Amino acid sequence: MLANIIDYGMDGMGIAKIDGKTYFVSNALIGETVELEILSDKGRYAFARAVKVVEPSKDRMTPPCPYFSECGGCSIMHMNYAHQLEYKRLLVEKTLKKILNIDLKVQDVVPSDPVQNYRNKISLSVRDGALGFFRSSSKDLIEIDACLLAKDRINDLINEIKNYYLDKDDLKKIKNIVIREISDQILIGVVTVCDMDLRELYACLHSKFDRLGVYLIINTRKDSVVISGKIKHVAGLKQISIENYDIKYKVDLVGFHQVNENVQNKIYDEILSYVDDQASVINAFSGAGLLSSIISKKAKRVYGIEIVPASHKSAQELKQINKIENMTNILGDFDAEFRRVADECSLLVLDPPKKGCGEHVMRQISHIKDIIYISCNPISLAKDLQFLKNDYIIEKIIPFDMFPNTTNVETLVKLKLKEEI
Ligand SMILES: C[S@@+](CC[C@H](N)C(=O)[O-])C[C@H]1O[C@@H](n2cnc3c(N)ncnc32)[C@H](O)[C@@H]1O
Numbered sequence: 001m002l003a004n005i006i007d008y009g010m011d012g013m014g015i016a017k018i019d020g021k022t023y024f025v026s027n028a029l030i031g032e033t034v035e036l037e038i039l040s041d042k043g044r045y046a047f048a049r050a051v052k053v054v055e056p057s058k059d060r061m062t063p064p065c066p067y068f069s070e071c072g073g074c075s076i077m078h079m080n081y082a083h084q085l086e087y088k089r090l091l092v093e094k095t096l097k098k099i100l101n102i103d104l105k106v107q108d109v110v111p112s113d114p115v116q117n118y119r120n121k122i123s124l125s126v127r128d129g130a131l132g133f134f135r136s137s138s139k140d141l142i143e144i145d146a147c148l149l150a151k152d153r154i155n156d157l158i159n160e161i162k163n164y165y166l167d168k169d170d171l172k173k174i175k176n177i178v179i180r181e182i183s184d185q186i187l188i189g190v191v192t193v194c195d196m197d198l199r200e201l202y203a204c205l206h207s208k209f210d211r212l213g214v215y216l217i218i219n220t221r222k223d224s225v226v227i228s229g230k231i232k233h234v235a236g237l238k239q240i241s242i243e244n245y246d247i248k249y250k251v252d253l254v255g256f257h258q259v260n261e262n263v264q265n266k267i268y269d270e271i272l273s274y275v276d277d278q279a280s281v282i283n284a285f286s287g288a289g290l291l292s293s294i295i296s297k298k299a300k301r302v303y304g305i306e307i308v309p310a311s312h313k314s315a316q317e318l319k320q321i322n323k324i325e326n327m328t329n330i331l332g333d334f335d336a337e338f339r340r341v342a343d344e345c346s347l348l349v350l351d352p353p354k355k356g357c358g359e360h361v362m363r364q365i366s367h368i369k370d371i372i373y374i375s376c377n378p379i380s381l382a383k384d385l386q387f388l389k390n391d392y393i394i395e396k397i398i399p400f401d402m403f404p405n406t407t408n409v410e411t412l413v414k415l416k417l418k419e420e421i
Helices: 081-100 152-165 199-206 261-272 290-296 309-321 334-342 378-385
Strands: 002-004 014-018 021-026 033-041 045-055 121-127 130-134 141-143 174-182 185-192 212-218 230-236 240-244 247-251 280-284 301-306 327-331 347-350 370-375 392-400 410-417
Touching: 002 014, 014 033, 021 033, 081 378, 081 392, 121 141, 130 152, 152 174, 152 185, 152 199, 174 240, 185 240, 199 212, 199 230, 247 290, 247 309, 261 290, 261 370, 261 392, 261 410, 280 290, 280 334, 290 301, 290 309, 290 327, 301 309, 301 334, 309 327, 370 378, 378 410
Parallel strands: 021 045, 185 212, 280 301, 280 347, 301 327, 347 370
Antiparallel strands: 002 033, 014 021, 033 045, 121 130, 121 174, 130 141, 174 185, 212 230, 240 247, 370 410, 392 410
16 A cells, blocks of 8 residues: 655654554655555554655665664664754654644754764663564564664674673573763673673673773563662772763763763753853752752852752762862752742753653742753653743753654753743
8 A cells, every 4th residue: 555654753653644544654754655564453543664665755864774674773764864853853843832732943953973873871682692672562682783873882892792602601691781881981781680600701801891890780570670689790890980061970880871972961061051150050850960060160059959869979979079069969859849949049950850840840830030941751841841831931942862863852941931031
């Protein structure tokens, strides 16, 4: 069956309408005519894939990854980069307009440089001695030699790990391998269900990679959570030491850290452009305190609010190591802590998890002059902004391409209190 692709849905799928029925078509670009193979028919709509592109779009490109058609990771690698960026801009604009029901303009997406080999962390699955990623929505493992999103040294390491296990049976005991590499420092987490001697693996890898550490993670969970259970340092480096924006900080294997440093810094630069030396700032959902400490270099004072004790402890260490005096790390729930400091602050930076802030948090916010909201989920962002749209003007909406070749997008929204305009 032939179909004309008229729009995009979630996950970068093309949308076609035939006789009143909607088809969500993978590997199909807007404007294309494609031949469909139906994958699952749900009655009023169906999922399909393009088996032949009859009239290709000028924005189509041959995906550079050999695993593209099987691996579930990069669903828009068949779009050229300019089209990927416009797809994401429209995705943010459409989602916000639909939920907020107001007219708004989303700026061009700030690109990533590089577009491939940008990820500083990946998590591989292992099944029956093969190492790779799962096929989308399935438990079939696609064995890989390298991932085009991962940094080159991570791919070199995957190669060495595969070589090491070539004549050994031990890889079958492993569930996952997590690798993080920043500034030539590497941490590896080997996830198993029982104890395992990894000292020889460490020695082999260390002979080729100078600054490297290995952890054993004994995780007996049956769900998809990778890092959980007992974490044991085997040998070598324990943490990665970084210096960025004049802040010295440490990243471990487990803690949150943005995967794309190039785009992370572009977001930080944008945030800093709203901070001046008279500003007292609240950084809500502040994690291990990196963003708060960067803001502290420019602001009069910054308050970080974080609910997880371990992250708060890291933020306190960051403050001490960098001798920051104008940063106060508050351990607690936003709901309970925000009001205590809100009156003396003019800028609120919100950086919540994927599910967003939620109604309870958003209803607390009023009077504060300027707000910057950073979000990795346009839907939860739009739902949260509903609570601000009467009192605040949305001044800027800037998407950032933190995750090229995938449909994920990071968005920064700048809001100003109406009576301040
Ligand atoms: C996206 S991360 C923020 C990362 C941080 N900005 C950074 O750069 O490291 C979201 C953080 O919000 C915290 N969090 C979640 N709910 C919270 C709440 N109700 N109050 C305060 N912090 C919360 C989480 O523990 C997590 O550290």
